[in-house]
Amino acid sequence: MPFIHIPQPWQLPEREATSEGAFLNRRRFLQGLSGISIAGAALPLWGCEQQSEADQPIIGVQPLPASPNADFLQAGRPITNETLAATHNNFYEYGSSKNIWKNAQKLPLEDWKVEVTGLVSQPRTYDLADLYKFPLEQRLYRFRCVEAWAMVVPWLGFPMSAILKDVEPTPQAKFVRFTSYYDRTITKGPIFPPGDFLPFPYHEALRIEEMANDLAFFAVGIYGHTLPKQHGAPLRAVIPWKYGFKGAKSIVKIEFTDTQPETFWNTLSPGEYKFEANVEPEVAHPRWSQRKERLIASGSQFEWKEIPTLLYNGYGEFVGNLYG
Numbered sequence: 001m002p003f004i005h006i007p008q009p010w011q012l013p014e015r016e017a018t019s020e021g022a023f024l025n026r027r028r029f030l031q032g033l034s035g036i037s038i039a040g041a042a043l044p045l046w047g048c049e050q051q052s053e054a055d056q057p058i059i060g061v062q063p064l065p066a067s068p069n070a071d072f073l074q075a076g077r078p079i080t081n082e083t084l085a086a087t088h089n090n091f092y093e094y095g096s097s098k099n100i101w102k103n104a105q106k107l108p109l110e111d112w113k114v115e116v117t118g119l120v121s122q123p124r125t126y127d128l129a130d131l132y133k134f135p136l137e138q139r140l141y142r143f144r145c146v147e148a149w150a151m152v153v154p155w156l157g158f159p160m161s162a163i164l165k166d167v168e169p170t171p172q173a174k175f176v177r178f179t180s181y182y183d184r185t186i187t188k189g190p191i192f193p194p195g196d197f198l199p200f201p202y203h204e205a206l207r208i209e210e211m212a213n214d215l216a217f218f219a220v221g222i223y224g225h226t227l228p229k230q231h232g233a234p235l236r237a238v239i240p241w242k243y244g245f246k247g248a249k250s251i252v253k254i255e256f257t258d259t260q261p262e263t264f265w266n267t268l269s270p271g272e273y274k275f276e277a278n279v280e281p282e283v284a285h286p287r288w289s290q291r292k293e294r295l296i297a298s299g300s301q302f303e304w305k306e307i308p309t310l311l312y313n314g315y316g317e318f319v320g321n322l323y324g
């Protein structure tokens with residue numbers, strides 16, 4: 001039998017592990033992700049109080065498979081410390097600060113369903129077990145928020161194209177819309193004076209060709225376990241060449257449409273948050289430049305590393321053809 005070498009996401013070249021934080025990450029990654037140690041892992045990776053029932057090893061898929069595409073396994077930057085990533089979040093349903101991880105533990109995951117509907121020939125409703133049956137893979141992606149902070153995280157999930165194959169959109173389908181879980185009595189969310197005007201539920205959308213691109217991903221996990229609630233358990237969109245706000249969290253509905261759907265931030269402030277929202281260093285946000293970004297680089301939230309922003313977040317070779 002031929003020996004097939006599948007590179008693992010944590011096999012980063014040494015030169016990328018320059019900072020102390022990256023070194024610690026590397027160790028944690030090895031501890032957390034190797035099939036053997038995770039099988040016997042009783043140790044929470046970051047303090048019991050932050051563990052949630054969602055934050056578990058995914059049963060039945062150990063060891064976790066790496067993406068067959070080696071290009072999706074190297075970010076050219078150190079992996080972000082897991083605790084930092086999990087305590088610096090945008091999730092407006094749970095508050096308008098970055099420190100919402102505790103509040104987000106209110107998200108109820110019992111009996112989760114994801115309805116796929118609209119212009120499709122095979123509408124479907126997936127439960128959690130169905131989602132974990134997709135062929136899962138790990139991908140190490142750069143991640144860029146429109147606010148100019150950035151990170152590198154190992155997602156676990158499946159390409160969005162797998163859903164396209166399952167539900168078969170009709171020829172009329174031109175867009176896909178994602179809707180996040182929302183219950184006003186549970187998620188609360190910020191109330192900005194003079195009133196509660198945020199257009200919840202959070203909703204985002206892509207052109208169907210963007211969804212079909214190899215890079216477009218649905219994550220069910222991160223750092224080798226299921227998604228913590230603050231990262232958008234149990235299913236969130238990851239579109240790494242676009243600003244982070246395109247990646248709706250805690251998705252309950254996926255809908256195919258013939259016209260361009262409204263989206264949350266674009267509805268709130270169309271001049272600042274475009275529908276397309278590709279990472280483009282030369283296109284400034286009205287209130288700040290996008291030429292540079294601050295990488296959450298090491299052991300403290302206050303140690304930011306400033307680096308240049310890359311066009312399409314460095315993924316031009318995969319997505320450039322979408323934008324002639």
Ligand SMILES: Nc1nc2c(c(=O)[nH]1)N[C@H]1C(S)=C(S)[C@@H](COP(=O)(O)O)O[C@H]1N2
Pocket residue numbers: 085088089090091092093144145146180202230231232243244245246247248249250
């Ligand atoms: N439902 C929902 N999804 C959301 C958001 C949100 O407020 N609500 N924020 C978005 C923004 S602005 C970013 S940068 C990312 C942050 O993802 P992270 O907290 O997992 O890093 O989630 C995106 N998805």
Ligand SMILES: [Mo]
Pocket residue numbers: 090144145146147243244245
């Ligand atoms: Mo963001």
